Amino acid sequence: MERQYWIRSKPVYTSLLWHEKATAHLVIAEGDGGMAVLKLLQQKYPTQVVRGFYAKSSDSLKNYADIISSLIPDEFTVFANANDALKSLKNSLAEYHMGTRFYVAGSEAFIWQVAKELYDFGVQDDDIEKELCGTLARSVYCVHCKAITHNVHHNIVNCTGCQRKLFVRDHFSRRLGAYMGLMVDAEQPGDIPTINEVYP
Amino acid sequence: MSHLNVKVAAIEQVTEYVKHFTLVSENGEKLPSFSGGSHVVLALNIKGRIHRNPYSLMSSPLNTENYGVSVRKQELSRGGSVFMHEQIEVGSRFQITYPVNLFSLSKLSHKNILIAGGIGITPFLSQIVDLNRTQTDYELHYAYRSPEHGAFREEIQEMCGDRSHFYVASDGQLIDFNDLLSEQPLGTHVYVCGPEPMVNAMIAAARELGWPEKHIHNEQFTAPQIGESFKVKLAISNIELEVPTDMSMLEAIEEAGVDAPFLCRGGACGRCELEVVACDGSIIHHDNYLTDAEKNSGKKIMPCVSRAKCQNIVVNL
Amino acid sequence: MSQTFKKETFRDDYTFSNSAEAIKRFPFPFPEDEYMYSVNIEPHVKTAVGSVTEFVIDVDEHYVAECEDKKITLERDPDRYLSLPHMMDAQWDTLELIMDSMSHDYPDLFKLTKDGDNWTWINKPLGITNTFVFGDASSLPMDPLKYIGCQAQGDWVVLDQRDNNLFADAAIVTSQADWSLAIDVGMSYQEWHGPVPIANEIGVFDRALKYLLNLQLGSPVRRLNWTMTINPRLDTSPESYPLWGPDRLSITPENVGDKVHLRVELQTLFRLPRSNGIVFGIRGYLISMNELVTNPFWAKRFHRILKGLHPELAEYKGLSFKDVTVDWLSKYDDGTPSQ
Numbered sequence: 001m002e003r004q005y006w007i008r009s010k011p012v013y014t015s016l017l018w019h020e021k022a023t024a025h026l027v028i029a030e031g032d033g034g035m036a037v038l039k040l041l042q043q044k045y046p047t048q049v050v051r052g053f054y055a056k057s058s059d060s061l062k063n064y065a066d067i068i069s070s071l072i073p074d075e076f077t078v079f080a081n082a083n084d085a086l087k088s089l090k091n092s093l094a095e096y097h098m099g100t101r102f103y104v105a106g107s108e109a110f111i112w113q114v115a116k117e118l119y120d121f122g123v124q125d126d127d128i129e130k131e132l133c134g135t136l137a138r139s140v141y142c143v144h145c146k147a148i149t150h151n152v153h154h155n156i157v158n159c160t161g162c163q164r165k166l167f168v169r170d171h172f173s174r175r176l177g178a179y180m181g182l183m184v185d186a187e188q189p190g191d192i193p194t195i196n197e198v199y200p
Numbered sequence: 201m202s203h204l205n206v207k208v209a210a211i212e213q214v215t216e217y218v219k220h221f222t223l224v225s226e227n228g229e230k231l232p233s234f235s236g237g238s239h240v241v242l243a244l245n246i247k248g249r250i251h252r253n254p255y256s257l258m259s260s261p262l263n264t265e266n267y268g269v270s271v272r273k274q275e276l277s278r279g280g281s282v283f284m285h286e287q288i289e290v291g292s293r294f295q296i297t298y299p300v301n302l303f304s305l306s307k308l309s310h311k312n313i314l315i316a317g318g319i320g321i322t323p324f325l326s327q328i329v330d331l332n333r334t335q336t337d338y339e340l341h342y343a344y345r346s347p348e349h350g351a352f353r354e355e356i357q358e359m360c361g362d363r364s365h366f367y368v369a370s371d372g373q374l375i376d377f378n379d380l381l382s383e384q385p386l387g388t389h390v391y392v393c394g395p396e397p398m399v400n401a402m403i404a405a406a407r408e409l410g411w412p413e414k415h416i417h418n419e420q421f422t423a424p425q426i427g428e429s430f431k432v433k434l435a436i437s438n439i440e441l442e443v444p445t446d447m448s449m450l451e452a453i454e455e456a457g458v459d460a461p462f463l464c465r466g467g468a469c470g471r472c473e474l475e476v477v478a479c480d481g482s483i484i485h486h487d488n489y490l491t492d493a494e495k496n497s498g499k500k501i502m503p504c505v506s507r508a509k510c511q512n513i514v515v516n517l
Numbered sequence: 518m519s520q521t522f523k524k525e526t527f528r529d530d531y532t533f534s535n536s537a538e539a540i541k542r543f544p545f546p547f548p549e550d551e552y553m554y555s556v557n558i559e560p561h562v563k564t565a566v567g568s569v570t571e572f573v574i575d576v577d578e579h580y581v582a583e584c585e586d587k588k589i590t591l592e593r594d595p596d597r598y599l600s601l602p603h604m605m606d607a608q609w610d611t612l613e614l615i616m617d618s619m620s621h622d623y624p625d626l627f628k629l630t631k632d633g634d635n636w637t638w639i640n641k642p643l644g645i646t647n648t649f650v651f652g653d654a655s656s657l658p659m660d661p662l663k664y665i666g667c668q669a670q671g672d673w674v675v676l677d678q679r680d681n682n683l684f685a686d687a688a689i690v691t692s693q694a695d696w697s698l699a700i701d702v703g704m705s706y707q708e709w710h711g712p713v714p715i716a717n718e719i720g721v722f723d724r725a726l727k728y729l730l731n732l733q734l735g736s737p738v739r740r741l742n743w744t745m746t747i748n749p750r751l752d753t754s755p756e757s758y759p760l761w762g763p764d765r766l767s768i769t770p771e772n773v774g775d776k777v778h779l780r781v782e783l784q785t786l787f788r789l790p791r792s793n794g795i796v797f798g799i800r801g802y803l804i805s806m807n808e809l810v811t812n813p814f815w816a817k818r819f820h821r822i823l824k825g826l827h828p829e830l831a832e833y834k835g836l837s838f839k840d841v842t843v844d845w846l847s848k849y850d851d852g853t854p855s856q
Binding site for chain 3: 202232233234235238261262297298299300301304306307308330334414463470471
Binding site for chain 3: 007008009010141143144146164171173174175176180182183186187188189
C-alpha cells in the first residue's frame, strides 16, 4: 500500500446497483460475491430480464448458492467453481445484445477474469459494474520474471517464479488483472521492510 | 495552426441543394491522408471578411490527390453555404486546415451502425472506405427527404452493397430506432449525423434500451448563432472590440488581429474555451462542450458559437 | 552533423561518453534556477542548425550504439515491444512518419523510395535494406512499429484516441525512466500517469490531456522532461532494476563526476493521419556531471535546481544520491548569475 500519493490506476470498486435503463441484466458472482447479489435483490427488482451465474467457492462465509437459488431459481445458474462459471459465460455471451448491463462481484482476481471474457465481446471496462467482496487478496505480477503470484495478503511477497521478495505496489494492470511487484531489496540486498498483512 | 493552400478542381451539382467540390493542392503536392470521419475548415473570404466553415471530407482517406467536400445550400445561414454555391468556381483558391477528426470510428468496435439524415451522410463516406479496408462489420442507414434528395445513393450502393439501407421519407419510409437498435450484438457502436431532432431521437432510443454512452457517437456541428451585438474586452491583449450581429465572437476577435486558439469552430471540441473575468449581463451558451455547471458558473465561454447578452464582457485573452 | 558514429556501451563497462560537440548541443532543460512540473508543451518546429531540434527526429553520434543497445534489450526481453491488435493502422502511420523524416533530414544516411505502395528503405549506418508493401505486415520481417522503432533512437509509444482519452495501446520501450510496458500497455492517460506525485493535484496532467486530445495533424509538439541516472545506462526499466538498482547507493564524492548523469527526455508528439492516433517519442540524452560542468552556467544552475528540489519530486525521481551530488556541484557555484 502506498500512502504518499493516490495512484490512479488502482481500481475503485462500487456497490452494485441496478441500472434503470436496460434491455437485460447479467450478474456474475463468485464466493462472497453472493452477498452483493443478495444486496441487488434487496433493491427494486428490474422490469427487464435478469440472468445470473454464481460460482461456489470454498472460501465463502455463507452458503450463498442456496439462498440465491431459493429466491430466484430460474434466473441464476450455480456452478461448482469459478472456472466452470467462466467457461459457461464465455459460451453464452454471443446470445446477449447491446443494452445488456453487466454486474460482477467476488474476489479481485475473479472480477478481472470475468472482465477479460467480456472484453472479447467488445464490452468496455466502463460497461461493467464491479463489487469487490470477501477478500482484498491481490494477484502480483513480477516485472523481473513475469510470473504472477496469486492470493497475496501481504505488502511484500516471495515471487513464486524467481523467489525475489517483491514490494506489492498499487499500480494495477487491468490487462494482466494484477498489481505490479518490484524487487524490494535491489539496492540493499537483504534489507527488507516489515512485512504486514494488509490485504486480508 | 498550419494550413493547406487548395484550389477547386471540379464542381458537381449532386442534387438541387447539394454541390460537391473537388479540392487539390495549389502547388500540385500530395494532400495528407486522414482518418474516416474527418473534416476540414475552409477559410472563405466573403465580402472582405473571413468566414471559417467546417465540412466533412467525403473522399477516400487514402486519396492524396484530392479531397471531396459537399455543401448543402442553407438559406437561413450566415452566408457560407450560399457563398460556396454561388461564388466559388473551378479555379477558386482558399486555405483549409489539415484534416481534423471529431467523429472517429472506435477501433474496439465489433460492429458499427451508421445512421445518416440528409446531408449528414457526408462524414460516413470516408468512414465506409476505412471499414471496407479493415473488413469491419457495419451497416449504413441513410434517411432523406425524397428520391431527388438522395445524394450519393448510387455511390453508396456500390461501396456498401447490402450493408446499405435507404429510407425515403416521401415514400413513408422512416427509420425505427428502437427496432434498429434492440437486437444488436455486444460490442456494437452506433454513429449518427443529421438534423438535430433525428439525432436526439436516436440517442434517446439508444439510452432507453440501455446502450452505454461510450457506444453512442454523434457528430453535430453547431453553426454560430446570429444574435445581438455586444462589446468584448480582451484583458491580456488589452483590446476592446465589438461583436457584430452576423459574426461569431471568435471571428470578431480574429478580425481584431488577435490569434485566438480554435479547432472545430462548432462548439464541440473545447479548444477555444475562454475564461470570463467579468460580464455585466448573461452568457448565451450554444456549445456542446461545457458542462451545465460550467455554463451556469458564467466563468467560461466558447467564443466560436456562444454569445453574450450584455453591455460588456471581459475575457482572459 | 558528424557522420562518425561512436562505438560505446550503455551497460556493463559503460564506455559511453559525449564529444565536445554533443555536450554543446545537449538539451539542458532548465530555464530558471528552480524546477516544478508544468505543461511546458511547445510547437515542435525547426530550431538552430546543429541543435537537437533542428530536425523532426534527431540522429546523433550515439545512433549506432543506441540501436545496438536497444537490440540487446529486446532480445533479452521481447515484451519491450507490445501491441494490442487494433493498432496496425497507427503502426504504419508511425513507420511512415519516421521513415519520411529521417530520409528527408539525413539523405546521406537514410533513403526511402516509393513506387505506389512498394517502398524501399535503406539504412546505411545500420546496414539495413528492405523492400516492402506499405500496409502489408507480412512484407516486413516484423511488425512495422518494432521494425522502425529499432532504427530510431528513443522509445516510441503509440496512443489510441477514444472516449475523450488516450490509451497507450502499442509501444517499443527500451530506455524508459523506470516504468514497465508489460504493466502499462493498454492503460489510459490517467492510469499510466498514476504513480506521479503532486502533478495530479496541480491539474497539470488534465490540462495536458485536453491539449493533446486536440493535437492537430501537421502541428506536432514537444516538451522536455528530466531525471538522473547512475552510469550512462539506457535500460533503467523496472524489469532490470536488480541490475541497476545497487548502483544508486554506490555514489561517493569521488565518483560523482563520472557516474552521476543528468538524463533529459525530449518528448515529441505527432498526430497520426490514418489512425487518428498520436505517437509519443521519448528520446533520452545523457550527460555525466564531469561533462556538464564544462559549461559553467549549467553547473551553477543545476546545483541550484537540485539543492532546491521538492523532496517528493526527488523521491519520485529516485534521487537517493542527490545530496552527495549537490555537495559535489557546490564547488562550481560561486553565487553569480547562471545565464
